[in-house]
Amino acid sequence: MCVFRxxxxxxxxxxxxxxxxxxxxxxxxxxxxxxxxxxxxxxxEDCPLDEDEDAFQTLGEEDEDIDQFNDDTFGAGAxxxxxxxxxxxxxxxxxxxxxxxxxxxxxxxxEMELLGHHEENxxxxxxxxxxxxxxxxxxxxxxxxxxxxxxxxxxxNSSIWDGSAVLRRFRGPLLTQILCPKPVxxxxxxxxRYPSPYGERMSPNQLCNVPNSSLxxxxxxxxxxxxxxxxxxxxxxxxxxAGRMSPSQFARVSGLVCSPLTSMNPxxxxxxxGQMMPPxxxxxxxxxxxxxxxxxxSQQQHPLCPGSHLQNLRPHPQVFRPDTTHLHPxxxxxxxxxxxxxxxxxxxxxxxxxxxxxHRSSHHEQLRKDPYANLMLQREKxxxxxxxxxxxxxxxxxxxxxxxxxxxxxxxxxxxAEEMHGDGPKKERTKLITPQVAKLEHAYKPVQFEGSLGKLxxxxxxxxxxxxxAVVTSRSEDDETKEKQVRDKRRQTLVTIEKTYSLLLDVxxxxxxxxxxxxxxxxxxxxxxxxxxxxxxxxLRGKTPxxxxxxxxxxxxxxxxxxxxxxxxxxxxxxSTEQAADILMATARNLPFLIxxxxxxxxxxxxxxxFSLVLYHLPSGTVTSLLQQLANLPQSATVPAPANLHLAAxxxxxxxLSLLYLVLSRGEELQNSSAAVELMQDNQWTxxxxxxxxxxxxxxxxxxxxxxxTPSNLLSLFSRYVDQQKLNVLETKLQLVQGIR
Amino acid sequence: xxxxxxxxSLIQDIDKKHLVLLRDGRTLIGYLRSIDQFANLVLxxxxxxxxxxxxxxxxxxxxxxxxxxxxxxxxxxxLEKESDTPLQQVSIEEILExxxxxxxxxxxxxxxxxxxxxxRGLSIPRAxxxxxx
Numbered sequence: 025m026c027v028f029r030x031x032x033x034x035x036x037x038x039x040x041x042x043x044x045x046x047x048x049x050x051x052x053x054x055x056x057x058x059x060x061x062x063x064x065x066x067x068x069e070d071c072p073l074d075e076d077e078d079a080f081q082t083l084g085e086e087d088e089d090i091d092q093f094n095d096d097t098f099g100a101g102a103x104x105x106x107x108x109x110x111x112x113x114x115x116x117x118x119x120x121x122x123x124x125x126x127x128x129x130x131x132x133x134x135e136m137e138l139l140g141h142h143e144e145n146x147x148x149x150x151x152x153x154x155x156x157x158x159x160x161x162x163x164x165x166x167x168x169x170x171x172x173x174x175x176x177x178x179x180x181n182s183s184i185w186d187g188s189a190v191l192r193r194f195r196g197p198l199l200t201q202i203l204c205p206k207p208v209x210x211x212x213x214x215x216x217r218y219p220s221p222y223g224e225r226m227s228p229n230q231l232c233n234v235p236n237s238s239l240x241x242x243x244x245x246x247x248x249x250x251x252x253x254x255x256x257x258x259x260x261x262x263x264x265x266a267g268r269m270s271p272s273q274f275a276r277v278s279g280l281v282c283s284p285l286t287s288m289n290p291x292x293x294x295x296x297x298g299q300m301m302p303p304x305x306x307x308x309x310x311x312x313x314x315x316x317x318x319x320x321x322s323q324q325q326h327p328l329c330p331g332s333h334l335q336n337l338r339p340h341p342q343v344f345r346p347d348t349t350h351l352h353p354x355x356x357x358x359x360x361x362x363x364x365x366x367x368x369x370x371x372x373x374x375x376x377x378x379x380x381x382x383h384r385s386s387h388h389e390q391l392r393k394d395p396y397a398n399l400m401l402q403r404e405k406x407x408x409x410x411x412x413x414x415x416x417x418x419x420x421x422x423x424x425x426x427x428x429x430x431x432x433x434x435x436x437x438x439x440x441a442e443e444m445h446g447d448g449p450k451k452e453r454t455k456l457i458t459p460q461v462a463k464l465e466h467a468y469k470p471v472q473f474e475g476s477l478g479k480l481x482x483x484x485x486x487x488x489x490x491x492x493x494a495v496v497t498s499r500s501e502d503d504e505t506k507e508k509q510v511r512d513k514r515r516q517t518l519v520t521i522e523k524t525y526s527l528l529l530d531v532x533x534x535x536x537x538x539x540x541x542x543x544x545x546x547x548x549x550x551x552x553x554x555x556x557x558x559x560x561x562x563x564l565r566g567k568t569p570x571x572x573x574x575x576x577x578x579x580x581x582x583x584x585x586x587x588x589x590x591x592x593x594x595x596x597x598x599x600s601t602e603q604a605a606d607i608l609m610a611t612a613r614n615l616p617f618l619i620x621x622x623x624x625x626x627x628x629x630x631x632x633x634x635f636s637l638v639l640y641h642l643p644s645g646t647v648t649s650l651l652q653q654l655a656n657l658p659q660s661a662t663v664p665a666p667a668n669l670h671l672a673a674x675x676x677x678x679x680x681l682s683l684l685y686l687v688l689s690r691g692e693e694l695q696n697s698s699a700a701v702e703l704m705q706d707n708q709w710t711x712x713x714x715x716x717x718x719x720x721x722x723x724x725x726x727x728x729x730x731x732x733x734t735p736s737n738l739l740s741l742f743s744r745y746v747d748q749q750k751l752n753v754l755e756t757k758l759q760l761v762q763g764i765r
Numbered sequence: 766x767x768x769x770x771x772x773x774s775l776i777q778d779i780d781k782k783h784l785v786l787l788r789d790g791r792t793l794i795g796y797l798r799s800i801d802q803f804a805n806l807v808l809x810x811x812x813x814x815x816x817x818x819x820x821x822x823x824x825x826x827x828x829x830x831x832x833x834x835x836x837x838x839x840x841x842x843x844l845e846k847e848s849d850t851p852l853q854q855v856s857i858e859e860i861l862e863x864x865x866x867x868x869x870x871x872x873x874x875x876x877x878x879x880x881x882x883x884x885r886g887l888s889i890p891r892a893x894x895x896x897x898x
Contacts, residue, residue, distance in 0.1 A: 358769075396809055397780045400799040405776045411802040412774060456770055 358413070358457070359406055416456065419463045422536070428456070517581045521588050524563040527556045528595055557598050564592065564607065576610045583611070584621045589628060596634035604638040605646050611635075612653035615680055616673040628679040632732060635683060639690045644709075647694060651687050651712045654680075655719075671719045675728060682731040688716065689735035695744075696737075713745045721750060725757050734758065775800045778841055783808070785831065785839040792816065793829060794842065804833035815860045817867050820853050822860025 418424040432455055468486050483489035534553045541549060566578025582588035596604055611618065611631070622628045642650070655671045674680030691709065742754050778797050785793045785806065792815070795808030808829040815822050855863075882888060 394780065394796075396796070396798065399807075399809075400779050404799070405779065408800060408802055409769070409774065409776055412769065412772065416769075456772060 359410060413457075416458045417461045418458065419461055421458045421460050425458055428458070513581070517578075517585060517588070520563055520578075521582060521585060521591060524560050524595070525587070525591055527560045527563070528591060528598075531556050531560070531598055532594075560595055561599060561603050564595065565610075576614055579607075579610050580614050580617065583614070583618050586627045589622075590630055593630045593634050596631075596638060601638070601641050605642055605650075608635060608638055608642075608650060609653050612650055612683070615654065615677075615683075616670055619673060619677045619680060622679075628677075629682075629732065632679065632682055632686070636686050639686055642690065644691070644694045647687060647691050648709050648712065651684075651691065651716070652708065654684055654687060655712055655715055671716070672723060675719060675723055678729045678731065681729045682733070684716070685731055685733075685735055685738065688713075688741055689737055692735075692737040692741040695741075710745070713741075717742060717746050717750070717754065720758065721753060728757070775804060775806075782842040782844060782847075783839050784842055786837045787831065788835045788837055793826070793831070794823075795826075795829060797839075801833075804836060806831040806833070806836065806839070815864055816852070817860060817863040819851065820855045820860060820863060822855050822857050822863075824857055 422429055466486075473480060483491070531553055534549060538546060538549055564579055564582060566575065583592065592607065596607065599607065618628065639647070639650075654674055674684060691713075738758070739751075739755065743751055746754065775797070779800065781797060783795065783797045785795070785808065787793065791813055793808060793811050794814055795811030797806060798809045799807035806829070808831065811826040811829040812823045813826050815824070879889070
């Protein structure tokens with residue numbers, strides 16, 4: 025059996041499944057009473073364990089009992105007392121001391137009055153307050169003007185609106201807000217509701233509070249504020265916006281208020297909703313049905329007043345609070361544009377002169393035939409798209425939406441380049457408006473429960489509390505096995521790579537920041553950048569200051585990991601020449617090892633490009649030593665080994681060979697340039713060259729790797745060091761002459 | 766009337782006939798009446814369509830409210846092309862029967878497979894998710 029708050033009773037029919045709406049206080053048919061009895065017994069848990077003949081007799085007796093119970097509960101015997109009202113009255117006692125002080129006739133007797141003639145007095149006093157402010161606040165004025173006189177809705181006793189039912193007598197929206205402040209401890213849990221980026225569906229209980237907050241742009245003068253508790257004020261200032269309220273709230277509310285029959289009929293409902301729209305927008309139900317004659321206006325007034333109130337507020341130029349919970353003006357413009365479009369569209373369609381495109385009229389034809397169309401109102405659609413638009417707002421679009429921003433920048437660059445070539449503007453790329461919105465400082469105030477002794481710590485998203493005391497126990501040295509050591513070392517390397525990568529991303533971003541920053545900040549930015557680059561380099565080489573960096577170990581470890589290699593490739597352009605050369609040397613020195621480790625990843629090739637760029641800037645001495653490293657000869661060359669394994673390994677690898685070629689090519693360039701004399705006289709270079717050529721000749725062609733590219737000047741290089749015969753061999757082997765491929 | 770370029774929005778799809786595929790494998794066809802920011806859907810005159818082989822059967826379901834997270838995909842149905850399908854519509858009983866037969870066959874083959882693997886000393890770990898279809 026279901027009992028509704030408005031007093032209706034729903035009783036399951038004997039044997040059937042459909043609930044039947046029963047009139048209040050009616051005596052129930054006998055057939056049902058048996059079931060009811062069972063029901064009652066079960067719920068009361070005093071079900072007789074054994075059924076005896078007496079039970080049937082008692083059944084008969086129960087009938088009268090039931091009627092009596094009915095009477096007590098619903099009928100004449102019942103006291104029509106709304107517990108919620110009483111509760112609020114009592115709660116207002118608490119608020120009373122605060123308000124009493126500020127009120128002009130703050131006498132202790134107020135409390136008595138509150139209890140006695142609670143509603144009228146409070147309402148009157150507050151209405152007096154309101155009147156003073158009315159003139160200053162244009163929004164309230166307007167609302168009041170459009171406010172038709174209200175009556176107490178008859179027939180509704182204990183609906184959720186009863187708390188303010190009596191108070192509705194007076195100036196509607198404002199008073200409703202002031203006069204139904206929720207009891208404090210009911211309100212408290214809601215305080216956690218910080219301005220959320222998405223408009224939430226608020227329960228009808230919050231309906232009272234929302235119109236409060238919509239008056240943001242028009243804050244109440246101090247004399248009125250004491251009516252709000254600290255919590256409500258926080259809500260006010262924290263800010264909800266008018267548009268956040270779902271327009272369907274009104275539909276729902278009216279649904280509650282009206283009889284179920286009308287709510288079943290979508291047309292009627294829509295008509296009602298159409299009525300609720302303020303005259304300004306002139307929206308009519310789409311299929312042109314005129315709004316049906318309104319049901320008793322009293323039933324509508326309450327939901328209507330906040331609605332109209334809000335509607336009237338929305339077109340007001342609101343103070344733009346830079347904050348992600350509010351709609352950016354660009355987006356709002358879009359929304360309004362769309363609304364205008366819709367209205368004009370509907371207007372023209374409703375009129376006869378709508379000369380629209382054929383497809384659209386057929387589309388609308390279809391919609392006309394579809395009686396269920398537009399169940400979702402335009403307002404609701406706008407609400408959803410508003411949420412979507414709000415989601416696009418961010419305090420830093422470059423941070424939140426990096427890939428989209430970059431993608432569009434690239435596109436724009438391309439189209440700008442195209443335009444430069446005089447092709448004229450090509451296709452218009454519509455870009456998604458992702459406005460940047462300033463951050464709003466939220467001073468976090470922990471939840472305070474009034475009337476509680478001491479402060480309760482409530483853990484929430486904004487105020488996390490340590491729940492578990494996790495103690496880190498470090499392992500003793502004995503336990504560690506070799507495996508674990510290796511694993512730890514690898515983990516260390518991974519951590520280093522991650523840290524260095526973050527630095528790298530920051531450094532790469534400096535250009536953009538530089539452009540955005542002010543003049544004064546720039547030197548500081550440059551300094552930061554330099555520092556970060558140094559840090560990166562230290563990370564790469566392993567921070568052992570003081571010494572000559574004897575060990576490549578750290579670097580090699582990094583280079584063994586795929587991400588490390590890619591990172592080094594990205595870092596190289598930022599390093600100074602010496603530092604870059606150092607890296608190159610280290611790579612060359614350990615190349616066979618790296619080649620072996622890279623067999624699976626094959627990422628070394630990504631290093632070629634930055635390496636070649638670095639090579640371009642290297643002086644001849646460095647180039648020589650680089651070649652030396654590649655060939656793995658000690659500084660003072662003794663008798664060269666018959667087969668240089670190091671070099672052989674290098675030659676057999678694509679990367680190695682390509683690198684070697686690059687180095688040789690660079691050497692050749694240097695020779696041809698002004699510094700040529702130096703190089704020619706360099707014994708080392710000659711030696712290295714001969715070694716290289718020897719190795720190249722020795723290695724079978726099948727084992728030779730295929731380089732990425734063969735520089736063109738190698739032929740001339742080799743011609744200096746080998747005789748013609750060998751040169752020919754080399755030529756064919758290395759396919760030095762263009763066109764053979 | 767593109768609301769926001771570069772985004773996907775269901776607002777344009779309202780009041781149109783849609784096919785919705787759910788995470789549990791059901792296929793619903795209905796008129797999309799209402800949405801919200803979580804892509805919760807209200808489908809009107811919904812029909813659950815069961816496909817078995819080349820046949821399909823429709824079970825009328827009325828109004829569906831689907832929680833957004835359970836939707837795999839959805840797409841608008843072109844009303845003109847809707848009837849243009851090689852599939853054959855059959856009665857509900859028939860399709861349910863077919864489905865049952867198919868499920869049974871699947872289970873049989875699964876059992877055989879597991880058996881065969883077991884004999885060879887292998888085992889396939891069971892999928893512990895709820896989304897099995």
